Amino acid sequence: MVSTYYPDTSFLEYLVTPDGCEQFYGSDILTMLHSGKVLTVNSKRRNGLILFKRYHAEFAGPGAAVGGDYDRDCLGALAIGNLSILCPETHEERQKAYLIRRQWIRLIRQITESSLASKRVIKILDQFEQYFPSEMVSQLPDEAFALLVGVLPQTVANVRHSANDIEDKYDH
Template sequence: MHILIINSSILLMLKHQKISSTIQDQLSVQSLQDGQLRSIVNHQHMGVILQKKYYAEYIGPGAAIGGHLDMECVNIYVLGEVEYDVPENNEKRYGAFQKRIKNIEQLQEICEISSPIYRGIAVLEMLIQQFSLEEIQRVPNNLLAMLVGVVPATIAAAWQKLLAKQGNVEGSPSIQLSGMPLNNVISFQI
């Protein structure tokens, strides 16, 4: 079994192999498009946001990634220290697909909220339940907006409302424009 561990700067491939590659070399958009189905190891506090051409998807622990599912991926944003493996049998593949479907359904429920500001707040609350507030604040607003079909300014307003509700207004992130360098983005392709 191969397990890939990702953080913001290196990729480790375990199975008695030396650490010799960067994330860009091993787990890139191209590697998600190579047809190999992978799954995120089922531990809390890890996940990725996959940016597609017109939208983004959150992929959480245990969910399938790659294969035919992510051929249109243009960016990968890592949350936490992510580990991947290759599901070895039909039961593990089925479980990974079920978790991916659950992630999609969770975002679909948020997208059905009619108010854009409440969609923005709901996606922030969903991610903050799984990751630290500080980590989610580092995610670019344009990427968060693509998860739920709103504009980045709506996410900025959602942050202000959410943090005001929590009594933490000074920690509000500013609007982040696309095209800015992103610390946790693994690769980018147009």
């Protein structure tokens, strides 16, 4: 198997979604994350952020803390759902948000424990489809899932393609 790695090419400038639309990373979200303020993803909505770091991505789902010192190294962010960011008002709210962020990180870590790349992709896609509508998940770029679970974007594309082939087979 031959793989190609382009360390100087950053897809974080923009992504092209499956429907052909370019999706730009809002500098507003990045500015907010780099402000130094601790914020939280609204726990009362199905929303979240995929936070792109230099060599990986993290998911901050409902209730999770974002920003502060924790995300100063964030290079890009992809909002999922109708994103709502809140400012925790008390120390207890901030502590709870940090604990929830840790839970999201642990969930992704459990998914990445599998040595089979395709299994990691299947697990992350299934996990996202539990939280978000499948149409929304299908619009998320392969690169985002690849960075979340440590696989090549081509692996995500192959798994998605295989899943679509199986669905088409059973639809007929």
